[in-house]
Amino acid sequence: AQSVAQPEDQVNVAEGNPLTVKCTYSVSGNPYLFWYVQYPNRGLQFLLKYITGDNLVKGSYGFEAEFNKSQTSFHLKKPSALVSDSALYFCAVRAENSGYSTLTFGKGTMLLVSP
Amino acid sequence: DAGVTQSPTHLIKTRGQQVTLRCSPKSGHDTVSWYQQALGQGPQFIFQYYEEEERQRGNFPDRFSGHQYPNYSSELNVNALLLGDSALYLCASSRAGTRTEAFFGQGTRLTVV
Numbered sequence: 001a002q003s004v005a006q007p008e009d010q011v012n013v014a015e016g017n018p019l020t021v022k023c024t025y026s027v028s029g030n031p032y033l034f035w036y037v038q039y040p041n042r043g044l045q046f047l048l049k050y051i052t053g054d055n056l057v058k059g060s061y062g063f064e065a066e067f068n069k070s071q072t073s074f075h076l077k078k079p080s081a082l083v084s085d086s087a088l089y090f091c092a093v094r095a096e097n098s099g100y101s102t103l104t105f106g107k108g109t110m111l112l113v114s115p
Numbered sequence: 116d117a118g119v120t121q122s123p124t125h126l127i128k129t130r131g132q133q134v135t136l137r138c139s140p141k142s143g144h145d146t147v148s149w150y151q152q153a154l155g156q157g158p159q160f161i162f163q164y165y166e167e168e169e170r171q172r173g174n175f176p177d178r179f180s181g182h183q184y185p186n187y188s189s190e191l192n193v194n195a196l197l198l199g200d201s202a203l204y205l206c207a208s209s210r211a212g213t214r215t216e217a218f219f220g221q222g223t224r225l226t227v228v
Binding site: 004032034036042043044045046049051056090100101102103104105106107108 | 207211218220
């Protein structure tokens with residue numbers, strides 16, 4: 001069975017400061033990893049993914065994430081936070097060797113960026 | 116490209132009733148997955164449809180059923196509604212056999228009273 005842990009319910013950061021939202025995973029075989037963002041009463045919006053290759057992946061709106069296989073982590077980062085980044089962030093995983101594209105999500109981390 | 120569209124956006128039903136939610140996938144996508152997102156939780160996988168068949172199912176009772184049409188659109192049906200079925204129901208579409216990400220609709224907020 002695969003699982004995702006997001007250890008922080010909420011992350012608070014001041015605008016202009018760097019941010020990190022943590023994610024660890026468990027999966028059989030190689031992982032495909034994803035970050036999605038959700039604004040109030042909306043669906044999930046794709047930010048970035050790791051499939052293979054460079055461990056540092058860049059995505060939308062200046063976000064990036066670092067894949068660390070030894071630590072089974074895929075932390076989301078941004079060098080300079082904006083107030084508009086405040087939202088709910090979900091990390092998700094699927095197994096490379098799975099014939100299906102179903103995702104397992106973490107419980108989410110609320111990011112609050114203060115002016 | 117309209118992306119993934121879901122209808123209705125909001126729905127209020129009474130316990131014991133039945134409900135049908137609808138989803139049209141993103142253009143070029145052939146696989147539809149449904150997720151339930153309870154308040155304060157991450158999305159939980161319900162089932163996935165491909166080639167008009169249910170291909171994989173999560174840990175949900177048989178009260179939850181679905182269908183996929185030849186145009187790849189899909190329906191989620193829930194029978195004998197319980198208060199605990201109140202949630203945001205998300206539809207995600209993807210393209211089978213690829214590494215592309217799933218695209219999500221805006222969801223249907225179901226409230227059972």
